[in-house]
Amino acid sequence: MNDEITREKEEAKAPISFIEQFIADDLKDGKNKGRIMTRFPPEPNGYLHIGHAKAICLDFGMAKKYGGKCNLRFDDTNPVKEDVEYIDSIKEDIHWLGFDWENREYYASDYFGRLYDFAVDLIKRGLAYVDDQSAELISSQKGSPSQAGTESPFRKRAIEENLDLFERMNKGEFEEGDHVLRAKIDMTSPNMHMRDPIIYRIIKTAHHRTGNQWNVYPMYDFAHGQSDYFEEITHSLCTLEFEVHRPLYDWFIDQLKSDEYRPRQIEFNRLNLTYTIMSKRKLLELVQEGKVSGWDDPRMPTLCGLRRRGYTPESIRRFVELIGYTKVEAINDVSLLEHAVREDLNARAYRVFGVLNPLKVIITNYPENQVEDVEVVNNPEDESAGKRFVPFSREIFIEQDDFMENPPNKFFRLAPGMEVRLKGAYIIKCESFKKDTSTGEITEVNCSYDPATRSGSEGSGRKVKGTLHWVSAAQAVDAEVRLYDRLFDHEDPAGQKDDDYRKFLNPDSLKVLTGCKIEPSLANAKPLEKFQFQRIGYFCVDPDSTPSKPVFNRTVPLKDPWSKVNK
RNA sequence: UGUCCUGUAGUGUAAUUGGCAACACGUCUGACUCUGGAUCAGAAGAGUUCAGGUUCGAGCCCUGACAGGACAACCA
Numbered sequence: 001m002n003d004e005i006t007r008e009k010e011e012a013k014a015p016i017s018f019i020e021q022f023i024a025d026d027l028k029d030g031k032n033k034g035r036i037m038t039r040f041p042p043e044p045n046g047y048l049h050i051g052h053a054k055a056i057c058l059d060f061g062m063a064k065k066y067g068g069k070c071n072l073r074f075d076d077t078n079p080v081k082e083d084v085e086y087i088d089s090i091k092e093d094i095h096w097l098g099f100d101w102e103n104r105e106y107y108a109s110d111y112f113g114r115l116y117d118f119a120v121d122l123i124k125r126g127l128a129y130v131d132d133q134s135a136e137l138i139s140s141q142k143g144s145p146s147q148a149g150t151e152s153p154f155r156k157r158a159i160e161e162n163l164d165l166f167e168r169m170n171k172g173e174f175e176e177g178d179h180v181l182r183a184k185i186d187m188t189s190p191n192m193h194m195r196d197p198i199i200y201r202i203i204k205t206a207h208h209r210t211g212n213q214w215n216v217y218p219m220y221d222f223a224h225g226q227s228d229y230f231e232e233i234t235h236s237l238c239t240l241e242f243e244v245h246r247p248l249y250d251w252f253i254d255q256l257k258s259d260e261y262r263p264r265q266i267e268f269n270r271l272n273l274t275y276t277i278m279s280k281r282k283l284l285e286l287v288q289e290g291k292v293s294g295w296d297d298p299r300m301p302t303l304c305g306l307r308r309r310g311y312t313p314e315s316i317r318r319f320v321e322l323i324g325y326t327k328v329e330a331i332n333d334v335s336l337l338e339h340a341v342r343e344d345l346n347a348r349a350y351r352v353f354g355v356l357n358p359l360k361v362i363i364t365n366y367p368e369n370q371v372e373d374v375e376v377v378n379n380p381e382d383e384s385a386g387k388r389f390v391p392f393s394r395e396i397f398i399e400q401d402d403f404m405e406n407p408p409n410k411f412f413r414l415a416p417g418m419e420v421r422l423k424g425a426y427i428i429k430c431e432s433f434k435k436d437t438s439t440g441e442i443t444e445v446n447c448s449y450d451p452a453t454r455s456g457s458e459g460s461g462r463k464v465k466g467t468l469h470w471v472s473a474a475q476a477v478d479a480e481v482r483l484y485d486r487l488f489d490h491e492d493p494a495g496q497k498d499d500d501y502r503k504f505l506n507p508d509s510l511k512v513l514t515g516c517k518i519e520p521s522l523a524n525a526k527p528l529e530k531f532q533f534q535r536i537g538y539f540c541v542d543p544d545s546t547p548s549k550p551v552f553n554r555t556v557p558l559k560d561p562w563s564k565v566n567k
Numbered sequence: 568u569g570u571c572c573u574g575u576a577g578u579g580u581a582a583u584u585g586g587c588a589a590c591a592c593g594u595c596u597g598a599c600u601c602u603g604g605a606u607c608a609g610a611a612g613a614g615u616u617c618a619g620g621u622u623c624g625a626g627c628c629c630u631g632a633c634a635g636g637a638c639a640a641c642c643a
Contacts, residue, residue: 015581015590043643078642135641144639146569180641190570192639201641220643244571244638267572274578322591324580326573329636333578336592346605380603421601455601467601535602558604 017325019266023062023235032234032261036068039233040094040101041108041224043075044086044208046280047295047302048093050316050337051271057320058237058268060099071231072101076109077223079207089295093303098313108223109209111230115218116170118226119181119200122255123162128199129155130165130179138180141187142195149187149195169202172215176202181216185251193248197221225249228263229256236263239270240327268325274334274494275486276301277501291505292487298553299487299509309484310530310540310555315344331494334486338556345530345538345555350378353390353423353469353519354533354552356481358397360473361414361445363428366394371472374455376424390519392425395473397517399536402468403445405433412466414445420466423534427453427464469534476517479550482542483511483557516552523547530555 016024027034040059042052063070072094076082094101122128131138131154143149162181169179181200189195199222206212228236236249242265249265277283278301286292286300295302298309306316319340323332353376373389398414407415414420419429428447436443453460486506488494493504522531527543537557545551 017580041643045643075643081642138641139639142639144569147639148569149639177641192570195639198641203641217641219641224643240572241637242643246571269573322579326580328573328579330579333592336579339592342605346603351603376601381605423601425601427601453601460601464601469602532603535604 015324017268018327019058019235019237019268019325020062020065022264022266023066026234026264027066035232035234035261036063036066037071037232037234038063038068038237039071039073039106039228039231041073041075041227042090043078043081044083044090045078045081046086046284047089047304049278049280049283049300049302050273050276050306051278051301052093053097053303053316054271054320054323054325055237055239056094056097056099057317058325060101062235062237068234069104070099070101071104071106071233073106073108073227073231075220075224075227076107076207076209077218077220079203079205079217082208084208089304093307096307096313097303098317106227106231107209108218108227109207111223111227112210112214112218114230115223115226116214116216118256119218119222120163120166122183122199123159123166123181125255126159127184127255128162128181129157129184130162130169131155131182131198132179135177138198142192143187145192151187152182152196155184155196166200166216169200170214170216172204174202176204178202183222183251185248191244191247193221193245194251197248221245221248222252225252225263225265226256229253232261233263234261236265238265238267240267240329241270243267267327269327269329271323272329272331272494273301273337274331274492275488276334276494277488278494282501286487291502298482298484307528308540308543309553310345310528310538311341312344312348312530315341318344341556342538342558345532347381348379349530349532349538350385351376351380351534352522352531353471354479354481354522354531354536354539355397355399355469355471355476355517356513356533356536357400358471358515358517359400359403359442359445361396361398361428361447361470363394363396363447363449364431365448368394370394371475374424388521390424390521391472391475392422393472393474396422396470397473397476398445398468398470400442403430403433403442405435405442413468414447414466418466419464420468421453421455421464422470423467424455425470426450426455427462471517471519473517475520477520477523477550478514479516479518479522479552481513481516481539481552481554483513483554485509485511518550518552523550525550532558 038059040056060070131152141150180198182196183199185194187195199219200216203217246265296304296308319337371391371393374392375387377387379385402413404415414430416430419427421427426449428449430447432446434444453462487509488504489506491504493501524547525541527541529541531539533539538555539552540555542551542553
């Protein structure tokens, strides 16, 4: 309850973006009859990544906040690049993120008929014409950003002829590239997109939804704004690179003679993350070249990858809220994302015992065959998470790093003669240890315990400097732990425009640790369940995990202050 | 040499023109703790790209530079 109040206060305090200001103003001005409608328009040509999350949160978020609705619309105007495979994953990921389009699942291909009719209408009004020239020729006539274009010789083609040709284009009488339909606007416009843009081209590849019904397909610019119009979208939110398309967007809307309402395109900055490749093409290359195990490899910035890594939808939404929406091309720091994950997981993940690099400890004065269950809390910050019992016995494992033969000054863990508390159990004292003389590796530590110091008992008040996590050797379960790190590191490849990004691949981005020891209760943990291995980091049960072979993915490590002291 | 967009601590974002620019992350200090490397307390760090102008007063308005980005796919 208190949390809710705090949260509401925070939200009220949160600054609103310029986009939200536009929307609020439009509403206040009574535009579109006080209605608000948005849409999330992915092209089904790849998996959604965290960059899309930013758009999804805005599209659905603004609609919800202002009492409107948000449609899901697949922008499927290019059958060559699109596939049904992607549609299902996109829908799954949006739902996972926590948003719902209800029954409003639309496709640009639903509007092919209306768009075709609109194109015919433009031809009849002398605002569109069929061009027979090659792509190269059309391109060269477009001029350059600093130089006006020249008009096509087909620009003055008779309306009847245009009508006839366009119809025959769609009937399949011509091959791809033979003709295109162009809007007749202005070849001398300073805006390249207004220089008679191509609005229809011949494509003979079957479409994933309409099959071979069409031989001509609308271009993005001819489909998007009109689709917005058909769906009565009021605010069409997109990324900055479409800024220069806006005059064309408006031009088409003008031709639709809209008095009732008019959709409005507003652009915001796309998400860039440090050390993170976001380009669909490059991600696809990583998958195809086998650099990662697939689109859902936990190192991928895809939503399914992040999910498998153990990121929660809440943490991603929180991150998006933190970075905001502006018109500045920003590069956001991944550490902010990781902060959001820690913040969320810290509140919900059970603290459990797991030892990644086991070192055997024998408690010499503890009875040989005795096993006792010690009680530990599941989450110190959430009483409702309850407690559980963990078996304790004479032989246990602790982390290799938690013992040092010659400890430096501020080392508060186990060392010869030193005392530490075993979390939830007893205080132990290191009496001796065994060392492999050839490798210098510590192989075993012998300790004594103080029976009066069991946690929760009367004698437990005694203080020692350090506390270690541990697992009982006999009851511990062998697990595999996958330590994922940033796929790119050392230098930030985020700004790389060429294909050099491969040279930033981090060879240590995946370390598989076998022989890790976990407490027995974890053997039956469910896939995607999140835990915090005490003092190590946040982990998530991999979907491939089975009770006989538990597998954990590291979501994000806890920073080890000891490593800083060591420097 | 065109059009459009953008310039606020290391990073990302705030500041109805009117209190020596606020918040988050990150960094650094300390405290505490059966350990959550959480939590608590504190610190450093920008005078808002630059130059003019309007004004009693300017990140905020005007002008001009400078810098960065987008635009010349029959992609979206």
